[in-house]
Amino acid sequence: MTVITRFAPSPTGFLHIGGARTALFNWLFARHMGGKYLLRIEDTDRARSTDAAMQAILSGLDWLGLSGDEAPVYQHSRLDRHAAVARELLARGHAYHCYCSPDELQEMRTEARKLGRTALYDGRWRDRDPSEAPAGVDPVVRLKTPLQGETVIQDLVQGPVTVQNSQIDDFILLRADGTPTYMHSVVVDDHDMAITHVIRGDDHLNNAFRQVQLFQAMDWAVPAFAHIPLIHGPDGAKLSKRHGALGVEAYREMGYLPDALCNYLLRLGWAHGDDEIISRDQAIDWFDLDGVGRSASRFDMAKLDNLNGHYLRESPDEGIVDLILERLEGRPGLALNEQARERIARGLPGVKARAKTLVELADSAAFYAATPPLAMTDKAAALLTDDARALMRGLLEALAEATPWSEDVLEAIVRDHAEQNGVKLGAVAQPLRAALTGSNASPGIFEVLAILGPDEGRARITAIC
């Protein structure tokens, strides 16, 4: 049997971090098993579904490398099929019409709660004769679920989970307007798409028991379930906008690499011994549902940062330069010409070690593209005392001897200049750094001076003298 998994987001918002992880696990499991990974857009709620959300989700998945193996299935295009299945259930006596009004249902719920029970539909139309139907009321269609016994799910993550059938009510299949509810359409679509493994957030665990009833009523094979724990915010509460409930495109904006985000998400709730840095291929090889933990985990930006820094350093320079230039576009005081590009490319290894995100990378590489006079940070400006400027004027003269203009030669000259003036290297290096980069922190200053070249290097020093 070929494994078929699916990721089924509803386009009512962006692709958040939890959804991204669910998609990743589905993708990984399918790849690991040599199966297929499908996408389904759950847009039966036409009022809340938006095209923008759908695009955001699709492009987010694409960015993460988690696009479906086939074109996505749009649930709303299958309305007829959903209705047909409901009709069949009706004909087979597994479903019935219910004429309850919203008020009536609400009353039922408050009453149940008052009695200390789960708020369930009490089945009042289950065996009622159709002739009693009130006039002018469009009924909903409800599934006739078993009254006695229990339902057990052998969840691949949670283990065996048992629920009394008395806790499962006759839920709605078709709304009064004839459209299917989520509970109905997932089952029909999972069956029609031949899904073998349903991997999703464990907020759906309770729904699974209802869905099992529907599968059984249709005599359909019940797929395997794997309910993965939710991701919480740093405070242990549900992920909110304040924490990480941002769309994945927000992480892209913040300068995270897709591979880093996937690696982080993979390790959130899943482990393979002590391994931390796991490539995509390695993940496919190792991933299994047994390794998924059963408790919720908290989203930790610091660890994401660390991982991202690692992936940044490992990334080949070529692609990174373009990403930096892209982010530098439009910044004042910069000349993004071919020369700047070359300097950034040369200086990249030195800059990479100092950044955790592409944003930081762009920030710390920006000085290579700056035009004098450079904007100074407060700390850099404080470095340029009168004594320091005098030292810089002297250095300018000493630099006339710099041939070739190489890192080694420049280092020798600067060191010698410090010695000649009876000061420590830092007394020269720091003001020089301020002059060259506008900051008090940067890659090695001899490297910077070498990359800047004689003309630009001198110009920047002159500008602060």
Next chain:
RNA sequence: GACCCCUUCGUCUAGUGGCCUAGGACAACGGCCUCUCACGCCGUAAACACGGGUUCGAGUCCCGUAGGGGUCGCCA
């Protein structure tokens, strides 16, 4: 409230009855490297929620308590 699930360092986790004096990673702290900041390297501190069992032996199995989460829509 009812039902379901969960509980190892601050965080992510390893651990499937003896290898645990509980391991790794991030964060924190200290040090080395050093022209700054990083990177890197070395080191320190830090946890089995609690209470009962079962067993020769429990972080690992069972029960209870506490705490946390999820679900209870003609939303998905």
